[in-house]
Amino acid sequence: MPAAAGAPGRVSAMGIIDDLVANNRAYSADVEESHLPVEPSSHLAIVTCMDSRLDVFAALGLGDGEAHVLRNAGGVITDDVIRSLALSQRKLGTREVMLIHHDDCGLQTITDDGFRDELRESTGIAPAFAIESFVDVEADVRQSILRVRRSDFLPYRDSVRGFVYDVDTHALREVVVEPAAGGGDPDRPVVEVNAPGEEVV
Ligand code: ZN
Secondary structure (H helix, E strand, C coil): CCCCCCCCCCCCCCCHHHHHHHHHHHHHHHCCCCCCCCCCCCCEEEEEECCCCCCHHHHHCCCCCCEEEEEECCCCCCHHHHHHHHHHHHHHCCCEEEEEEECCCHHHCCCHHHHHHHHHHHHCCCCCCCCCCCCCHHHHHHHHHHHHHCCCCCCCCCCEEEEEECCCCCCEEEECCCHHHCCCCCCCCCCCCCCCCCCCC
16 A cells, blocks of 8 residues: 555655555455445434544444545534535435534635735635635634525434534534524524425424
């Protein structure tokens, strides 16, 4: 096996992507061929940050085929994340959502206005998307929980829990939303979904 990807200082003359393709050649030769169902076996979707220090599968003890993992800068609940969660729940059988933000996030080092100005000055166009920087990571997790719970596109919103991952200790801590802030069972109509064999609860 080649050295593990991500080892410090490991950029060859060929470039890192060539190295990774070589790693994959060795990996695919080493691992037994199998075909898993497209539906995640744990019926779980995880939304988290793109941070390179968070190995979601290792940190949570997950294996291939067990969960959907959606990642973006900050683990923000954007319209595109709602799109993926809607597909995940309505077509691929997931029933729970786990949100994982983390300490020392890059989005805590910028401001929305500052980065928006930087983009505008550099390109002449202000972006249509929100930057979604934040200061307080736990407040941002609570915001994300509420965005999931309030999305009518998602039929399963009762089991959504949020966490902060410590990138140094690798430990999770849970962030709870008080019922007064919308953390209780949402009073909402049940939405029928196209999922054979599953009861809508
Ligand atoms: Zn981050």
